[in-house]
Amino acid sequence: MTQVAHPDLHARIEASFVRQGMMQHLGARIVSVAPGEVEIALPYSERVTQQQGGYHGGAMGALADIAAGYAGLTCAAEGQEVTTVEYKINFLAAFSGGELRARGHVVRAGKRLIITTAEVVHLNDDGGESPCALMQQTLATVNKTY
Numbered sequence: 001m002t003q004v005a006h007p008d009l010h011a012r013i014e015a016s017f018v019r020q021g022m023m024q025h026l027g028a029r030i031v032s033v034a035p036g037e038v039e040i041a042l043p044y045s046e047r048v049t050q051q052q053g054g055y056h057g058g059a060m061g062a063l064a065d066i067a068a069g070y071a072g073l074t075c076a077a078e079g080q081e082v083t084t085v086e087y088k089i090n091f092l093a094a095f096s097g098g099e100l101r102a103r104g105h106v107v108r109a110g111k112r113l114i115i116t117t118a119e120v121v122h123l124n125d126d127g128g129e130s131p132c133a134l135m136q137q138t139l140a141t142v143n144k145t146y
Contacts (some may be wrong), residue, residue, distance in 0.1 A: 002094055004037065005034060006033060006034055007031075007084070009033055009034070009035065009038075009074055010030075010033040012034075012073070013030065013033045013038060013070050013075075014019055014030060014093055015072065015075060016070070017026060017030055017070065019068075019146070020066065022062060023040075023062075023066055024044050025047065026042060026045075026047050026048055026059060026062070027042065027043055027045055027064070027114075028040055028041065028042045028063065029046075030063045030080055030128050031101065032051065032071075033074065034070060035071070035074050035075070036071055036075055036105060036106035036109070037069075037071050037074070037103070037104065037105050037136050038067050038070040038071040038073075038074065038104045039067060039068070039101055039103045039104070039108070040066055040067040040100050040101070040102045040104075041100070041101050042055075042059065042063045042099060042101075042102070042122055043099045044096060044099060044100075046126075047059075049096070053096050054060065054094040054095060054096045055094070055095055055100060055122075057065070057091055057097065058097040058102075060089070060091065060100065060102075060120050060132060061087075061089050061120065061133075061135070061140070062094045062104040063100055063120060064087070064102045064104070064118035064133060064135040064137075065087055065118075065144075066102070066119050066138065067082055067102035067103060067104035067118050067120040068087070068102075068104035068105070068116035068117060068135060068137045068139075069082055069084060069104070069116070069137070069139060070102075070107055071104030071106050071116050071138075072104075072105060072109065072114040072116050072137075072139040074106070075106050075109035075114060076109075076114070076141050077111075077141070078085075078117075078129060079143065079144050080141045080143065080144060081141070081142050081143070081144045081145075082114060082139040082140065082141055082142065083139065083140055083142050084138075084139055085098065085113070085138040085139060085140050086136075086137070086138050087107050087135050087137035087138070088134065088135065088136050089133055089134070089135040090133060090134045090135075091132070092132055092134065093122070093130060093131065093132055094110040095122040095124075095130070095132060096125050097124065097125065098122055098124040098125055099123050100121070101120070101121050101123060101129075101138075102118050102119070102120045102121055103116070103119050103120075103121070104116055104117070104118045105117050105119075105120060111118055112139065112140060112141055113138060113139065113140060113141075114136075114138075114139040114140075114141070115136070115137070115138055115139075116136070116139060117134070117135065117137070118133075118134070118135040118137065119131070119134055120132040120134070120135070126142050
Protein backbone atom coordinates (compact mmCIF):
# COMPACT_ATOMS: atom_id res chain seq x y z
CA MET A 1 0.00 0.00 0.00
CA THR A 2 1.34 3.42 -1.00
CA GLN A 3 1.56 5.98 1.77
CA VAL A 4 0.45 9.53 0.97
CA ALA A 5 2.71 12.04 2.74
CA HIS A 6 0.13 14.88 2.72
CA PRO A 7 -3.30 13.17 2.75
CA ASP A 8 -5.45 16.33 3.05
CA LEU A 9 -3.53 18.09 0.29
CA HIS A 10 -3.63 14.99 -1.92
CA ALA A 11 -7.40 14.68 -1.36
CA ARG A 12 -7.90 18.34 -2.37
CA ILE A 13 -5.94 17.89 -5.60
CA GLU A 14 -7.56 14.51 -6.36
CA ALA A 15 -11.07 15.98 -5.93
CA SER A 16 -10.29 18.57 -8.58
CA PHE A 17 -8.30 16.23 -10.84
CA VAL A 18 -11.15 13.71 -11.23
CA ARG A 19 -13.26 16.57 -12.63
CA GLN A 20 -10.73 17.09 -15.47
CA GLY A 21 -12.49 15.39 -18.38
CA MET A 22 -9.51 15.79 -20.70
CA MET A 23 -7.03 14.26 -18.26
CA GLN A 24 -9.41 11.36 -17.60
CA HIS A 25 -9.85 10.82 -21.35
CA LEU A 26 -6.09 10.82 -21.93
CA GLY A 27 -5.48 8.37 -19.06
CA ALA A 28 -3.37 10.71 -16.90
CA ARG A 29 -2.88 9.99 -13.20
CA ILE A 30 -1.51 11.77 -10.16
CA VAL A 31 1.89 10.41 -9.08
CA SER A 32 2.63 12.65 -6.10
CA VAL A 33 1.43 15.73 -4.26
CA ALA A 34 3.40 17.88 -1.82
CA PRO A 35 3.20 21.56 -0.88
CA GLY A 36 4.17 23.47 -4.03
CA GLU A 37 4.82 20.32 -6.08
CA VAL A 38 2.67 17.92 -8.11
CA GLU A 39 3.71 15.17 -10.50
CA ILE A 40 1.33 13.80 -13.15
CA ALA A 41 1.94 10.79 -15.43
CA LEU A 42 0.64 10.29 -18.96
CA PRO A 43 1.01 6.83 -20.50
CA TYR A 44 1.60 6.41 -24.22
CA SER A 45 -1.56 5.57 -26.20
CA GLU A 46 -3.23 6.44 -29.49
CA ARG A 47 -5.08 9.20 -27.60
CA VAL A 48 -1.90 11.28 -27.15
CA THR A 49 -0.10 10.85 -30.49
CA GLN A 50 0.45 13.00 -33.53
CA GLN A 51 0.54 11.73 -37.12
CA GLN A 52 4.09 10.31 -36.86
CA GLY A 53 3.33 8.28 -33.75
CA GLY A 54 5.07 10.47 -31.17
CA TYR A 55 3.51 12.27 -28.24
CA HIS A 56 1.52 15.26 -29.50
CA GLY A 57 2.76 18.69 -28.36
CA GLY A 58 -0.78 19.52 -27.26
CA ALA A 59 -0.79 16.54 -24.92
CA MET A 60 2.61 17.55 -23.52
CA GLY A 61 1.43 21.13 -23.03
CA ALA A 62 -1.78 20.03 -21.33
CA LEU A 63 0.14 17.71 -19.02
CA ALA A 64 2.59 20.48 -18.04
CA ASP A 65 -0.30 22.93 -17.54
CA ILE A 66 -2.14 20.51 -15.25
CA ALA A 67 0.90 19.52 -13.16
CA ALA A 68 2.02 23.13 -12.64
CA GLY A 69 -1.56 24.27 -12.08
CA TYR A 70 -2.09 21.72 -9.34
CA ALA A 71 1.26 22.63 -7.79
CA GLY A 72 -0.13 26.16 -7.63
CA LEU A 73 -3.41 24.94 -6.14
CA THR A 74 -1.50 23.42 -3.23
CA CYS A 75 -0.61 27.01 -2.25
CA ALA A 76 -4.04 28.58 -2.82
CA ALA A 77 -6.36 29.33 0.10
CA GLU A 78 -9.25 26.97 0.92
CA GLY A 79 -12.28 27.82 -1.21
CA GLN A 80 -10.03 28.93 -4.06
CA GLU A 81 -9.12 27.29 -7.35
CA VAL A 82 -6.58 28.43 -9.93
CA THR A 83 -6.85 29.17 -13.61
CA THR A 84 -4.07 29.55 -16.15
CA VAL A 85 -3.44 33.12 -17.29
CA GLU A 86 -0.58 32.18 -19.61
CA TYR A 87 2.17 29.69 -20.20
CA LYS A 88 5.19 29.33 -22.41
CA ILE A 89 6.56 25.92 -23.29
CA ASN A 90 9.76 24.78 -24.96
CA PHE A 91 9.70 21.34 -26.55
CA LEU A 92 13.12 19.73 -26.21
CA ALA A 93 12.71 16.31 -27.85
CA ALA A 94 10.10 14.01 -29.37
CA PHE A 95 9.30 10.58 -27.93
CA SER A 96 6.95 7.65 -28.35
CA GLY A 97 6.22 4.70 -26.07
CA GLY A 98 6.84 4.67 -22.33
CA GLU A 99 5.18 7.49 -20.42
CA LEU A 100 5.55 11.18 -19.78
CA ARG A 101 5.89 12.69 -16.33
CA ALA A 102 5.20 16.38 -15.70
CA ARG A 103 6.64 17.77 -12.48
CA GLY A 104 5.02 21.05 -11.50
CA HIS A 105 6.73 23.37 -9.03
CA VAL A 106 5.70 26.69 -7.48
CA VAL A 107 8.25 29.47 -7.94
CA ARG A 108 6.29 32.18 -6.12
CA ALA A 109 2.81 32.14 -4.63
CA GLY A 110 0.98 35.41 -4.08
CA LYS A 111 -2.63 36.01 -3.11
CA ARG A 112 -3.77 36.64 -6.68
CA LEU A 113 -1.00 35.33 -8.94
CA ILE A 114 1.06 32.18 -8.64
CA ILE A 115 4.14 31.59 -10.82
CA THR A 116 5.02 27.98 -11.58
CA THR A 117 7.26 25.84 -13.76
CA ALA A 118 6.91 22.33 -15.08
CA GLU A 119 9.47 19.90 -16.41
CA VAL A 120 8.18 17.15 -18.69
CA VAL A 121 10.34 14.04 -18.95
CA HIS A 122 9.97 10.82 -20.91
CA LEU A 123 10.37 7.52 -19.08
CA ASN A 124 11.25 4.66 -21.39
CA ASP A 125 10.28 1.04 -20.73
CA ASP A 126 13.65 0.39 -19.04
CA GLY A 127 13.19 3.26 -16.56
CA GLY A 128 15.53 5.69 -18.34
CA GLU A 129 14.53 9.35 -18.14
CA SER A 130 15.03 12.02 -20.82
CA PRO A 131 14.04 15.73 -20.90
CA CYS A 132 11.04 16.41 -23.12
CA ALA A 133 9.74 19.94 -22.42
CA LEU A 134 10.02 22.92 -20.06
CA MET A 135 7.17 25.28 -19.22
CA GLN A 136 6.68 28.51 -17.23
CA GLN A 137 3.19 29.49 -16.18
CA THR A 138 1.20 32.26 -14.50
CA LEU A 139 -1.92 31.27 -12.56
CA ALA A 140 -4.67 33.45 -11.09
CA THR A 141 -6.66 32.43 -8.04
CA VAL A 142 -10.44 32.29 -8.49
CA ASN A 143 -13.33 31.33 -6.25
CA LYS A 144 -14.17 27.62 -6.25
CA THR A 145 -17.62 27.15 -7.82
CA TYR A 146 -18.31 23.46 -7.22
